[in-house]
Amino acid sequence: MHGFDPSFEARSAEFLGFFYLALALMNATASLYLWQAGKDKIKVWFNLGGVAFTNVLGWLSLSMLCVILAAAAMGGIPPKLPGWFIRNANAALTGNPGAIVYTLATTALLIIAYYWRRFFVKPVVAWTLFNASLLLMGLAMTNRPFWEIVAKPDNVPIVALVFLLGFFTWLATYKSVTNDDRAVEGLPPLEKDDDEKVLVWPDLVYTELICMIAITALLLIWAILLKAPLEEPASAVKTPNPSKAPWYFLGLQEMLVYYDPWMAGVVLPSLVIVGLMAIPYLDFNKKGNGYYTISQRRFAYIIFQVGFLELWVTLIVLGTFLRGPNWNFFGPFEEWDAHKVLVLNNIDLSQILWNDIFGTSVPTVTSDMGTFDSLLVVLKREWLGLLSVALYFIVLPPLLATTVFRKFFIKMGFVRYMTMVTLLLFMASLPIKMALRWAFNLKYIVAIPEFFFNI
Amino acid sequence: MASLGEIIRNSQIWKSVFRHPAPLDRRNRVVVMLTNFFLHLHPVSVKKQGIALSYTWCMGGVTFFLFLVETITGVLLMFYYRPTLEWAYHDILDLRDVTSLGILREIHRWGAHAMVITVWLHMYRVFLTGSYKPPREFNWVVGVILLLLTLLLSFTGYLLPWDQLAIWAITVGSNMARATPILGNEGPGQQLLSIGSIDMITNASDARFALLGARFVGEETLNRFYILHCIAIPLVVAFLLAIHFWRVRKDGGISGPL
Numbered sequence: 001m002h003g004f005d006p007s008f009e010a011r012s013a014e015f016l017g018f019f020y021l022a023l024a025l026m027n028a029t030a031s032l033y034l035w036q037a038g039k040d041k042i043k044v045w046f047n048l049g050g051v052a053f054t055n056v057l058g059w060l061s062l063s064m065l066c067v068i069l070a071a072a073a074m075g076g077i078p079p080k081l082p083g084w085f086i087r088n089a090n091a092a093l094t095g096n097p098g099a100i101v102y103t104l105a106t107t108a109l110l111i112i113a114y115y116w117r118r119f120f121v122k123p124v125v126a127w128t129l130f131n132a133s134l135l136l137m138g139l140a141m142t143n144r145p146f147w148e149i150v151a152k153p154d155n156v157p158i159v160a161l162v163f164l165l166g167f168f169t170w171l172a173t174y175k176s177v178t179n180d181d182r183a184v185e186g187l188p189p190l191e192k193d194d195d196e197k198v199l200v201w202p203d204l205v206y207t208e209l210i211c212m213i214a215i216t217a218l219l220l221i222w223a224i225l226l227k228a229p230l231e232e233p234a235s236a237v238k239t240p241n242p243s244k245a246p247w248y249f250l251g252l253q254e255m256l257v258y259y260d261p262w263m264a265g266v267v268l269p270s271l272v273i274v275g276l277m278a279i280p281y282l283d284f285n286k287k288g289n290g291y292y293t294i295s296q297r298r299f300a301y302i303i304f305q306v307g308f309l310e311l312w313v314t315l316i317v318l319g320t321f322l323r324g325p326n327w328n329f330f331g332p333f334e335e336w337d338a339h340k341v342l343v344l345n346n347i348d349l350s351q352i353l354w355n356d357i358f359g360t361s362v363p364t365v366t367s368d369m370g371t372f373d374s375l376l377v378v379l380k381r382e383w384l385g386l387l388s389v390a391l392y393f394i395v396l397p398p399l400l401a402t403t404v405f406r407k408f409f410i411k412m413g414f415v416r417y418m419t420m421v422t423l424l425l426f427m428a429s430l431p432i433k434m435a436l437r438w439a440f441n442l443k444y445i446v447a448i449p450e451f452f453f454n455i
Numbered sequence: 456m457a458s459l460g461e462i463i464r465n466s467q468i469w470k471s472v473f474r475h476p477a478p479l480d481r482r483n484r485v486v487v488m489l490t491n492f493f494l495h496l497h498p499v500s501v502k503k504q505g506i507a508l509s510y511t512w513c514m515g516g517v518t519f520f521l522f523l524v525e526t527i528t529g530v531l532l533m534f535y536y537r538p539t540l541e542w543a544y545h546d547i548l549d550l551r552d553v554t555s556l557g558i559l560r561e562i563h564r565w566g567a568h569a570m571v572i573t574v575w576l577h578m579y580r581v582f583l584t585g586s587y588k589p590p591r592e593f594n595w596v597v598g599v600i601l602l603l604l605t606l607l608l609s610f611t612g613y614l615l616p617w618d619q620l621a622i623w624a625i626t627v628g629s630n631m632a633r634a635t636p637i638l639g640n641e642g643p644g645q646q647l648l649s650i651g652s653i654d655m656i657t658n659a660s661d662a663r664f665a666l667l668g669a670r671f672v673g674e675e676t677l678n679r680f681y682i683l684h685c686i687a688i689p690l691v692v693a694f695l696l697a698i699h700f701w702r703v704r705k706d707g708g709i710s711g712p713l
C-alpha cells in the first residue's frame with residue numbers, strides 16, 4: 001500500500017519456508033498415523049513394479065513435495081501463481097460485478113458442500129481439500145497485494161477463523177452424517193454409546209489443564225511472532241481510506257452498501273441478537289437434542305447456516321479482504337488504488353415509478369410546506385415502495401402460513417409463527433436487496449430522506 | 456522413610472490449605488471435587504460423552520480461559536496505561552519500545568481476537584448439537600448476551616491505543632448510533648421527540664452522544680470506553696458467567712442424547 005517494498009519478497013519467502021515445512025510435517029504425521037493405525041491397506045491406488053502405492057505413500061510423497069517447496073522458498077524462489085490465474089481472478093472479482101461473483105460463488109460452494117456432504121466428509125476428500133487450500137494460499141502469498149492484506153496482523157485472526165470454521169464444520173458434519181446413517185438403521189446416535197460415567201478428577205480436570213497449557217503456548221508464540229499494530233497517533237482531521245470498523249463488525253459495515261445506517265447499524269444487528277435469543281423458543285423440534293444430526297433438524301440447520309456462514313462470516317471475509325479505498329471492491333491480487341473511481345448510478349423505486357413509468361417528475365417536498373402537507377407529498381411519491389414493504393411484511397406471513405409453512409403454523413400457534421416469519425423475512429431482506437441492487441441498480445425501495453426513513 | 460512429597464502433604468500448612476488427601480484413590484478423587492473451591496464448579500462425575508473433545512470442542516472452556524487471560528494481562532496493562540489524550544498513545548509506545556513486559560499488549564490483543572473466535576465457535580457447537588433445546592433454553596439466552604458483551608469488550612478496547620486505527624474504527628462503528636430510530640439525531644422518527652418547535656434529539660443529546668460523551672470521538676469517549684472496557688463490562692460478564700456455569704450444572708450437565 002505504501003509504494004514498493006523491497007523487503008517484501010524476502011519476508012514472504014521466509015514465511016513460506018516455514019509454512020511449507022509445517023505442511024510437510026503435517027502430511028508426514030498423517031501418513032505415519034495411517035501406517036501405525038494399519039489403515040494403509042484400505043486402498044491400493046496402483047502397483048509400481050510390484051510395490052503397492054498406497055494412501056500412506058501418497059501423503060508421504062506430498063510431504064516430500066512440500067519439503068522441496070520449503071527449500072525453494074528458503075532459497076528465495078518460492079513457486080508463484082501463474083500469471084493467467086492472477087489476471088483471471090482479478091478480472092472476475094474486481095469492481096461492482098466482483099461483489100456479485102463473490103457472493104454467487106460462495107453461495108454455490110456452500111450449497112455444493114451441503115448437498116454432497118456425504119462425499120466431502122470422507123477423511124481423504126477433506127484432507128485433500130485442506131491441503132489444496134493451503135497450497136493455493138502458499139502460492140498466493142507470493143503476490144504482494146494479497147500478502148499485504150492477509151498478513152496484516154489484525155487480519156490474521158480472520159484467516160484462522162476461516163480455517164477453524166472449515167475444520168469444525170467438517171467435524172460436525174462428519175458426526176452428523178454418521179448419526180443420520182445410524183438412525184436409518186434404527187441405531188441410537190454415537191453419543192449414546194458413551195454415556196458411561198467417569199470421574200471428573202482426573203478425566204476432565206486433566207483435559208482442561210492440557211487445554212490451558214496449549215492455549216497459553218499458542219498465545220505466547222502468536223505474541224512473539226506478530227507485533228500488535230500501532231499506527232500514527234490519532235488525528236481527527238486525517239481520515240484514513242478505507243476507514244474500517246473492527247473485523248467482527250465488517251459484515252455490518254458491508255450492509256451499509258445496501259441499507260441506510262439505521263437499518264444496517266441499528267435495526268438489523270438488534271434483530272440478529274433478538275433472533276438468536278429466540279431460537280430455543282421457536283424451534284419446537286424435539287429431535288436432535290444433545291447429538292450431532294442434520295437430517296433430523298434440516299430446517300433449523302439450513303436457516304442457521306445461511307445466517308451464520310453465508311450472511312455473517314462470508315460478508316466479514318468480503319469486507320476485510322476485498323473492500324479497499326472508498327469501499328470499492330478489489331480483486332484478491334489487485335493493488336488498492338485510492339483513485340479508482342467506480343460509477344454508481346443507483347436510483348430509487350420512486351424515480352423509476354415517476355420518471356420511467358409515469359413519465360413525469362418526482363413530486364417534491366418544498367420548504368414552505370407544513371409537516372402535514374409534506375407527509376401527503378411523501379405518501380404520494382412513495383406509495384409503491386410503502387405498499388411493497390407492507391405487502392412483504394403483512395401479506396406474506398399469512399400467505400406462507402397457508403402454503404409452505406402450513407405445518408409450522410399449526411404446530412407453533414399465531415404468536416410464535418409470526419415471530420419466526422418476521423425474523424426470517426428480515427433475514428431474507430438482505431439478499432433480496434442485494435439482488436435488486438445488482439439487477440436494477442435499485443437504491444431504496446422507500447426513500448424518505450426528509451424523515452431519515454430509507455429502506 | 457517418607458518421601459519429600461509425603462512430608463509436604465502431611466505438614467500442617469498443606470493440610471490447612473487443601474482440606475483433603477491427595478486425589479490418588481477413588482474416594483479422594485470424589486472428595487477433591489467436593490471440597491476444593493475451584494473444582495466445586497464441576498460435578499463429581501460426568502458422562503464420558505459430555506467431556507469428549509470431539510463433542511464440545513472445549514470451546515466454552517477455552518473462551519473462559521481466554522477471559523481469565525484477558526483479565527490478568529488487562530490488569531497488568533492498566534499499571535502502564537493512562538486513558539488521557541496526553542498519555543494514552545505514549546504509554547502504548549512505551550509498552551512497545553521500553554517496558555520489559557511489553558509483550559503483555561500482544562498477548563492481550565491476540566487473546567481478545569481469539570476470544571471472539573472461540574465464542575463464535577462455542578455458539579456454533581451448541582447450535583449444532585441442539586444443546587439449546589429444553590431444558591437449556593435460558594442458558595442459550597445468557598450465552599447470546601455473553602457473546603454480545605464479548606464483542607463490546609473487544610470494541611471498547613480497540614479505542615484505547617488512541618492511534619489512527621483506533622479512533623477511525625470507533626468513529627465508523629459509532630456513527631451508526633446517529634441513525635438510531637427516534638433516539639438518533641439522523642434516525643427515522645427523530646422529529647417525534649420535540650416540544651413545540653424545539654428538537655429534543657440533537658447531535659448533543661442523541662444516542663451517539665450518550666455513547667461517546669461528546670459529538671465526536673474525543674477525550675470524553677476515551678474515558679467512557681476505558682471505564683466500560685476495564686470495569687463495567689467485565690463485571691457484567693463475570694456475573695453472567697457465574698449464572699451460565701451454574702445453569703450448565705442445574706440443567707443436567709453437558710447435553711447428551713436423552
Ligand code: HEM
Pocket residue numbers: 511513514515516517518519522574577578581586587591594595596597598599600601602605696699703708709710711
Ligand atoms: C463469554 C462467553 C462464554 C463462555 C465463557 C461460555 C462457557 C461455557 C462453558 C465452559 C460451557 C460448558 C460446555 C462447553 O465447554 O461447551 C458452556 C455451555 C453452554 N453454553 Fe456457553 N459460554 C459462553 C458463551 C455462550 C454463547 C455465546 C452461547 C450461545 C449463544 C452459549 C450457550 C451455552 C449453552 C446452551 C451451554 C450448555 C451446552 C451443553 O450442555 O451442551 N454460551 N458455556
